[in-house]
Amino acid sequence: MxxxxxxxxxxxxxxxxxxxxxxxxxxxxxxxxxxxxxxxxxxxxxxxxxxxxxxxxxxxxxxxxxxxxxxxxxxxxxxxxxxxxxxxxxxxxxxxxxxxxxxxxxxxxxxxxxxxxxxxxxxxxxxxxxxxxxxxxxxxxxxxxxxxxxxxxxxxxxxxxxxxxxxxxxxxxxxxxxxxxxxxxxxxxxxxxxxxxxxxxxxxxxxxxxxxxxxxxxxxxxxxxxxxxxxxFIGTPSINLFDVDLVADGEDIWARNAGMDLLLPAELREKVASYVGKQVRLGIRPEDYHVPKKAPFPVGEENTVQGYVNVIEPTSVGSTVYCTSLEEEAKDFTVTFKLRLPASYIGKEIPLAINTRKLHLFDKETGASLIHSVKVPIALSEKAG
Ligand SMILES: Nc1ncnc2c1ncn2[C@@H]1O[C@H](COP(=O)(O)OP(=O)(O)OP(=O)(O)O)[C@@H](O)[C@H]1O
Ligand SMILES: [Mg+2]
The missing domain is CATH 3.40.50.300 (P-loop containing nucleotide triphosphate hydrolases)
Structure with missing residues (x-):
């Protein structure tokens, strides 16, 4: 069979x-x-x-x-x-x-x-x-x-x-x-x-x-x-989604809104070029936020946001932290850490370093990813063909 x-x-x-x-x-x-x-x-x-x-x-x-x-x-x-x-x-x-x-x-x-x-x-x-x-x-x-x-x-x-x-x-x-x-x-x-x-x-x-x-x-x-x-649909807690403008500055492209200003990694420039000057949806997985000191990548202003800590939930591997961004139209987002964040951080503002290599960007109208387009991996499509 x-x-x-x-x-x-x-x-x-x-x-x-x-x-x-x-x-x-x-x-x-x-x-x-x-x-x-x-x-x-x-x-x-x-x-x-x-x-x-x-x-x-x-x-x-x-x-x-x-x-x-x-x-x-x-x-x-x-x-x-x-x-x-x-x-x-x-x-x-x-x-x-x-x-x-x-x-x-x-x-x-x-x-x-x-x-x-x-x-x-x-x-x-x-x-x-x-x-x-x-x-x-x-x-x-x-x-x-x-x-x-x-x-x-x-x-x-x-x-x-x-x-x-x-x-x-x-x-x-x-x-x-x-x-x-x-x-x-x-x-x-x-x-x-x-x-x-x-x-x-x-x-x-x-x-x-x-x-x-x-x-x-x-x-x-x-x-x-x-x-x-x-x-x-995939991932718990769900991916965080934000409306951002893509703004060019020389060769650099930034994803910007009232609460964040992130420099996109160079390898994304070509993929998002036709969206510069437009609004897109930015997705950040909860696990791609890091405590700056513990981040496994260089941290600077270009990949850091501020979050106000509302709730800290201990998990088996660390903590889930429910945050709000600090701008006027505050937006809730969820962060997961592989470390226990002490309860004393509740009600405080903390810097969060984002692994920009793991960012997701979507067309605002169609929802299509600007970065990934493979609907069925090659191994599967070959077998199915
Ligand atoms: N016998 C039927 N006559 C008319 N419409 C039907 C019939 N069976 C299913 N549908 C419709 O087809 C669609 C798909 O139904 P289906 O039962 O396959 O969904 P599902 O993905 O299994 O959902 P759930 O998670 O709720 O079980 C639904 O909109 C449903 O109303
Ligand atoms: Mg069913």
Whole structure:
């Protein structure tokens, strides 16, 4: 079995275009994560792959085989639904065994695998219960166990951890990854939680309004977002965005507003040249602000701003600092430090050195990045071609 491919998938519900020309490829052993806000077409894409929703146009291939018109049963998929869809009249045991039984798995295999899967998802004490005697989170784990107990060609997950508490969510996430690595089959995982996407995805596709905005590794999306939407969607806390004017002074180009005056690094000059004299959106990731003394780069007036400290939140690795700029139209922004900033800084003004090599700049009208433009990395587009 080789890759699973979606080719120019379109889904129309009357006049509503829910999925608008989506293509991707998921190689063996690979997990693709579809991430995006509510209503962007994630579930509809999965349902087309599963055969539960006919495509309006486009094709689905499993390896060499065109699966577009094949009935769901014959696609050999395991799917965990957003609403878990377990059978209310069956016990937990029978629910988990269902996928194996319906494919005529030998009894001995069922007897071995069902308790194993139940243990993995901590539902082994409930094997004799019916779903109505379980909490939402427990039901969701039954759905996970039922899907993962099988050997399928493709595993599809639609927000399978949505009803779990934070601890179980992390555990179940690890279990899914482990099983995925063991089975080595392609998987597609849908979530609207970008941190889950970053944790699970070999490749992440950021969706919006039925289209893939950008596809790549978590690092690609974080460091080289091609538009403001992707830049804002990926990363917690979110990237800080400011309106700035690009101003030329000799060869130098500055990004300027009432609260900052930053010299752009020389390597950006050519890329932003046509925007000089115009207003653009400047993006600064919270981690690209530094305490001047600790900054890993030379610090001067040309890369420093002032911030008024409102709130300091300790984190596992340092602190998150909520600041306001000092000009009249004060603007809030968020900074993360890998050091503990003492609470005595609250209510004080501090200088913040910015790593200008990591700046992001976007067209104010279209949101397109002035710096990065690769929508799909070469390795992926070659495979997908
Ligand atoms: N059967 C249907 N008939 C008409 N419109 C539909 C149907 N199913 C989905 N849609 C619309 O298609 C769009 C995409 O829906 P979809 O369920 O794929 O979104 P989603 O990305 O999974 O969102 P969520 O994160 O909320 O689950 C939405 O605007 C939705 O209202
Ligand atoms: Mg959905």
């Amino acid at each position: 080789s890759a699973i491919a979606a080719q120019h998938l379109v889904k129309r519900f009357k006049e509503k275009v829910a999925v608008d020309d989506i293509s991707f490829e998921v190689p063996e052993g690979h997990m693709l994560v579809l991430v995006g806000p509510s209503g962007c077409g994630k579930t509809t894409t999965l349902r087309m792959l599963a055969g539960l929703e006919p495509v309006s146009s486009g094709a689905i291939r499993f390896g060499e085989r065109d699966m577009t018109e094949i009935r769901p049963r014959d696609r050999n998929l395991a799917m965990v639904f957003q609403d878990y869809a377990i059978f209310p009249h069956m016990t937990v045991y029978e629910n988990i065994a269902y996928g194996l039984r319906s494919r005529h798995a030998p009894g001995a295999l069922i007897k071995q695998r069902v308790p194993d899967a139940a243990r993995l998802f901590h539902i082994d004490p409930f094997l004799k219960r019916k779903p109505r005697q379980l909490s939402g989170g427990e039901r969701q784990r039954v759905a996970l166990a039922r899907a993962l107990v099988r050997d399928a060609t493709l595993y599809l997950y639609d927000e399978p951890l949505a009803n779990l508490d934070a601890q179980l969510r992390l555990e179940a996430r690890e279990d899914i990854l482990l099983l995925h690595r063991q089975k080595g089959m392609p998987s597609i995982y849908v979530t609207h939680d970008q941190s889950e996407a970053m944790a699970l995805g070999d490749t992440i596709a950021v969706m919006r309004d039925g289209q893939i905005q950008q596809m790549g590794s978590g690092q690609d999306l974080y460091e080289r977002p091609i538009n403001e939407f992707v830049a804002f």
